[in-house]
Amino acid sequence: MFSQASEYALRALTELARCEPEKWVLTGELAELLELPVHYLGKVLQNLARKGILESQRGRQGGFRLAAAAEEITVFDVVRELDDVRALETCVMGEASCSDETACPLHSLWKGIRDRFVKSLQSTTLKDLAAFQEQRPGSGRLSAVHPRLPQFRPAKPRRGSQGT
Amino acid sequence: MFSQASEYALRALTELARCEPEKWVLTGELAELLELPVHYLGKVLQNLARKGILESQRGRQGGFRLAAAAEEITVFDVVRELDDVRALETCVMGEASCSDETACPLHSLWKGIRDRFVKSLQSTTLKDLAAFQEQRPGSGRLSAVHPRLPQFRPAKPRRGSQGT
DNA sequence: TGTAAACAAGATAAGCATATCCTAATATCT
DNA sequence: AGATATTAGGATATGCTTATCTTGTTTACA
Numbered sequence: 001m002f003s004q005a006s007e008y009a010l011r012a013l014t015e016l017a018r019c020e021p022e023k024w025v026l027t028g029e030l031a032e033l034l035e036l037p038v039h040y041l042g043k044v045l046q047n048l049a050r051k052g053i054l055e056s057q058r059g060r061q062g063g064f065r066l067a068a069a070a071e072e073i074t075v076f077d078v079v080r081e082l083d084d085v086r087a088l089e090t091c092v093m094g095e096a097s098c099s100d101e102t103a104c105p106l107h108s109l110w111k112g113i114r115d116r117f118v119k120s121l122q123s124t125t126l127k128d129l130a131a132f133q134e135q136r137p138g139s140g141r142l143s144a145v146h147p148r149l150p151q152f153r154p155a156k157p158r159r160g161s162q163g164t
Numbered sequence: 165m166f167s168q169a170s171e172y173a174l175r176a177l178t179e180l181a182r183c184e185p186e187k188w189v190l191t192g193e194l195a196e197l198l199e200l201p202v203h204y205l206g207k208v209l210q211n212l213a214r215k216g217i218l219e220s221q222r223g224r225q226g227g228f229r230l231a232a233a234a235e236e237i238t239v240f241d242v243v244r245e246l247d248d249v250r251a252l253e254t255c256v257m258g259e260a261s262c263s264d265e266t267a268c269p270l271h272s273l274w275k276g277i278r279d280r281f282v283k284s285l286q287s288t289t290l291k292d293l294a295a296f297q298e299q300r301p302g303s304g305r306l307s308a309v310h311p312r313l314p315q316f317r318p319a320k321p322r323r324g325s326q327g328t
Numbered sequence: 329t330g331t332a333a334a335c336a337a338g339a340t341a342a343g344c345a346t347a348t349c350c351t352a353a354t355a356t357c358t
Numbered sequence: 359a360g361a362t363a364t365t366a367g368g369a370t371a372t373g374c375t376t377a378t379c380t381t382g383t384t385t386a387c388a
Contacts, residue, residue: 167376204377
């Protein structure tokens with residue numbers, strides 16, 4: 001239905017909605033938890049940041065986070081930025097002139113279904129998605145992946161590779 | 165929603181359902197009436213013939229025609245052959261394990277809408293599409309395009325190009 | 329029997345989505 | 359200030375859909 005980019009985005013945003021709103025989350029953490037290609041997910045997140053749905057922070061302790069409260073971002077908001085949602089509005093049969101007045105044979109059918117779908121997407125927020133995932137058995141959690149690493153430094157040699 | 169190929173197919177098949185069932189119709193006629201790229205439409209029709217929805221006849225007086233009665237071919241039958249309809253069954257959020265038991269946050273919403281859509285496609289036949297078009301003002305008709313050309317031969321020179 | 333008409337099939341190409349990698353910019357920590 | 363971690367952005371590659379063109383194959387008709 002949606003592009004793979006939108007699917008990745010929805011899954012990542014759902015996870016972001018599950019942790020503390022202020023926390024910066026790494027692309028790598030999200031990719032690992034959701035088992036998605038890191039670099040491609042990075043592109044998607046960059047895109048969402050440009051569109052104002054995410055905020056990004058470069059450098060150490062950086063990452064991505066929601067630009068607004070989870071209950072204020074709808075599924076439709078997300079999909080609209082990544083997919084061409086206008087495609088849903090176009091004629092199912094690809095006719096150039098198909099409107100309420102001059103309808104193609106499938107127009108009313110498609111319009112009914114599409115409108116119901118869009119309304120649902122508009123009334124479903126990231127908070128809803130997150131809440132659903134909370135109650136789902138076996139759904140991993142972000143903080144569980146990297147539970148605030150205690151900044152361990154293994155006395156790493158600077159550059160002289162000592163083999164073992 | 166559908167691929168462009170499916171859209172082209174639906175429009176072409178609707179026209180085929182509007183003329184006498186036995187008549188062979190040319191790709192060129194369909195393309196001209198529907199204003200579609202001839203060669204590409206040809207590929208789509210070839211495909212449908214291979215899948216058993218159309219019959220094709222080579223040579224003079226050849227063309228394409230429906231392989232079954234228009235009331236026995238559903239929109240779903242057509243789309244299924246050209247698009248990967250299984251994509252409708254897969255999770256909207258792209259999750260690997262999303263079923264009735266282990267549902268993603270959008271599963272029940274999507275399932276309801278998708279099922280209603282598929283059922284509608286399965287209960288709409290080419291006859292229905294054709295009947296709708298009949299009553300539509302300004303919808304061209306195939307027989308009107310080439311009303312059985314009277315086999316006119318303009319005494320064409322064999323190979324010597326005579327300029328004007 | 330030959331020729332023209334028409335679909336069949338293959339090669340080719342553009343455009344987009346997906347995916348990866350590399351370098352640059354930037355923020356933090358020491 | 360310098361080293362390091364992290365996103366940003368550009369270049370590149372692959373595969374699918376759409377589209378066109380060319381050539382082959384089949385059929386009907388003269």
